[in-house]
Amino acid sequence: MNKLVTLLMAFCFLVFAGACFTPALYDKPALESKHFVEKISSFLITQDGKNLIVAGNQYHYIFTPNDTLKFILAWPERKRVKATFDSFTINNDQSVLGSYQLRIDNADNLPKETVALLTAKGFTSSASLPLFLTYYGHIQGTRYLADNFKMPAAMQFSQTYAINMIEYQPSTTEAIKRILLTPLAVAADGLLILGGVPILLFSLMVD
Secondary structure, eight states, X not given: OHHHHHHHHHHHHHHHHHHHHHHHHHHSOOEEEEEEEEEEEEEEEETTSOOEEEEESSEEEEEOOOHHXXXXXXXXXXXXXXXXXXXXXXXXXXXXXXXXXXXXXXXXXXXHHHHHHHHHTTOEEOSSSSOOEEXXXXXXXXXXXXXXXXXXXXXXXSSOEEEEXXXXXXOTTSOOOOOOBOOEEEOTTSXXXXXXXXXXXXXOEEO
């Protein structure tokens, strides 16, 4: 008899436990993806090299470059660098994660010391000539709403570049978090600034 009571109690516990845990599983919001193309008009960097800004028509994306990217952006020969961007993903908290490739063609005509320095920075060299160097990197940052911000003409490229964006949003059971307005500003002297730090325009060969 005691054994039967014990089995019944165990069965009841499992039923009630299932009733408690099952709704929690179904209440977890599912993520939905939305694809769009961002037209990029400027690649910018703060004068102190701490922030990389990718300015599009709809949004501004502010990233923290790693040491390799900082080096390339300050490298006098950076116009030799060809950049290719993969799709960037945007999460509900407006964090952005993307990957990119940097390539330097005809690297065999660079000084050996420069090639050695680039290799130390994470570039890998091809096994055959003509020599080319490649670097694969990831970058993380935050998305901001451009709103009615007017980018100075001197800080824009003559043509725009397209980057594929994948935005992950929760289902309608959870509110989409608000996008903050861009922290970019134009100073009284006409300089573009971020947190009081002047911003510089830079260019790479972009696919």
